[in-house]
Each structure stands twice: as C-alpha cells, then as structure tokens.
Amino acid sequence: MPVPNPSRLIPSRLTRENLVKELEKRKIQFDNHESKERLINRLENQLAEDVKKARIRIKFPLNLGWALKVNQKFKKKGARKRISPEIRILLEGYFLAAYNKINNSFKKKDHTFEGIKFSLNLGWALKVNQKFRKKGARKRISPEIRILLEGYFLAGNINKSDRYIVQDMHNELVQLAQEGKIKLEEVPKVSSIQNWIGHYTREHKQEAVAKKAI
Structure with a gap:
C-alpha cells in the first residue's frame, strides 16, 4: 500500500525514469539493474521515514515519535472544551x-x-x-490536520500498541489547539474524523488493488 506523505507522491504511479529521479533527489542508493517494483519499495520506505520526520507548515515542529501514544497528553474524561x-x-x-x-x-x-x-x-x-452551508454539509478538514491524522493512523499500523481510536485523535488535536500549535476552529468533530478514517481506508485499499493489477 502506498504510504501517504505531504507531497502526495504515489510511487506505484511513477514511471521508472521518474522513480530514479526521486531516488536520486533523496540520495537513496540503488542498483540500475533493479526491477521497477524494487525501486518502488525503496521509495515507499523512504516516504514512510519522511512522514515520521515531517515538519508541518503551521509554525510548530513535530519531534520524532510525536505520534506515539506514550508521548501524548490527554484531558480528563468529561472535561469541557472552552470556546476561545x-x-x-x-x-x-x-x-x-x-x-x-x-x-x-x-x-x-x-x-x-x-x-x-x-x-x-x-x-x-x-x-x-451571509452565506450558509446546506444542512448536513461537512466542513473540510485542512491539509495540516489531515497530515496529523495520517500520522496517528500510521503510528497504529507500525506498532499495534500505539493504535489510536477516533476519540484519541480528537483529544490530541484539542490538546495541540490548547497549546496554541493549531487553531481551535480547525479541530474537526469526532464524527468528521470517523468519516475521514473510512474514506482514507477505502482510498488506499483501492490503490493497493490498482497496484496489484499493474
């Protein structure tokens, strides 16, 4: 399955020539005689590392291991969220x-x-x-929040003990907002996060099927 990354690069859709360019750009060693599938695997592995080390463009750095549950701070159950x-x-x-x-x-x-x-x-x-959205219309999740959600999602894939449930993801985003690292209005509802997970999972299952068909 292609690994999500800030640049939205999908190695399986690249030509061999472009794969070579991406690998050289990232200074990844490879053999010119390697198969295209092997080159794809090398690039996907590097992109996985890029996700871990990514710095979100919203004025705060993410330390290595930021998505691990053991490093997160959560509010007490039942604590109310104040409107800023x-x-x-x-x-x-x-x-x-x-x-x-x-x-x-x-x-x-x-x-x-x-x-x-x-x-x-x-x-x-x-x-x-004023212009109002239609009843039931969903607020779009910003690219920065999607990157954070992808990090939480991938942390669970890498280590099952770090798996986040929907409420965990929401709690962590609220915590980041309270620390001033993201805007409170950008924090999606729990139901929106649940919908995002469903869409995200379906999207990459389809990509996995398409990759096998190549």
Whole structure:
C-alpha cells in the first residue's frame, strides 16, 4: 500500500525514469539493474521515514515519535472544551470564516483580534450578507490536520500498541489547539474524523488493488 506523505507522491504511479529521479533527489542508493517494483519499495520506505520526520507548515515542529501514544497528553474524561475568544467573536457576528469571500460592493476593512487577522466587509454581520452551508454539509478538514491524522493512523499500523481510536485523535488535536500549535476552529468533530478514517481506508485499499493489477 502506498504510504501517504505531504507531497502526495504515489510511487506505484511513477514511471521508472521518474522513480530514479526521486531516488536520486533523496540520495537513496540503488542498483540500475533493479526491477521497477524494487525501486518502488525503496521509495515507499523512504516516504514512510519522511512522514515520521515531517515538519508541518503551521509554525510548530513535530519531534520524532510525536505520534506515539506514550508521548501524548490527554484531558480528563468529561472535561469541557472552552470556546476561545476568537471563536466567540466569529459566532457573535455570524461570520463563516470557512468561506472568507469578499463582496466588492462593500468597503473593505481589516480587523485584527489577538493576532488573528481577517478581512471583513462593511455590514459583514448582517444576515442578508451571509452565506450558509446546506444542512448536513461537512466542513473540510485542512491539509495540516489531515497530515496529523495520517500520522496517528500510521503510528497504529507500525506498532499495534500505539493504535489510536477516533476519540484519541480528537483529544490530541484539542490538546495541540490548547497549546496554541493549531487553531481551535480547525479541530474537526469526532464524527468528521470517523468519516475521514473510512474514506482514507477505502482510498488506499483501492490503490493497493490498482497496484496489484499493474
């Protein structure tokens, strides 16, 4: 099964020439007479290491072993999650940050709240100017959060004792938000994480089947 990685590179879909380029770029030793399948395995193994050492582009480094359950901190069961001041200001104005679309018919005004900056049009809080998602529409999980979820998921594949359940993943994301490493509004609901796991699993099962068919 191809290993997920920040660059979304899937070795099994590369030509032999591109495989060689990727291996050389990463300074991975190989024999020119090796089969394509062997080259794919070498690149997939390196990508697995890249995932472990990845640095997410959201202003905080991830230490080696960050996804291991033994290194995580969890809140006590039943502890309530406080709504941050930033979220309250958005809720009070019914501002849907996910859309963040500017209507040029209004005068733009930049507003800054405790280090978070976003453009608001004059009259942005009026209900007539809001765009709402359809009932049941899901909030998209950001690329940074997907990388974290992939790390938790892969940690369980590498070592069964480090397997995360859905609630574990959610608790860890909340902890990162409380430490200021990610935005609280980016933390998906438990149900969204469950849906992501289902989609993620199906997607890579299909890729595994496609790889065998080659």
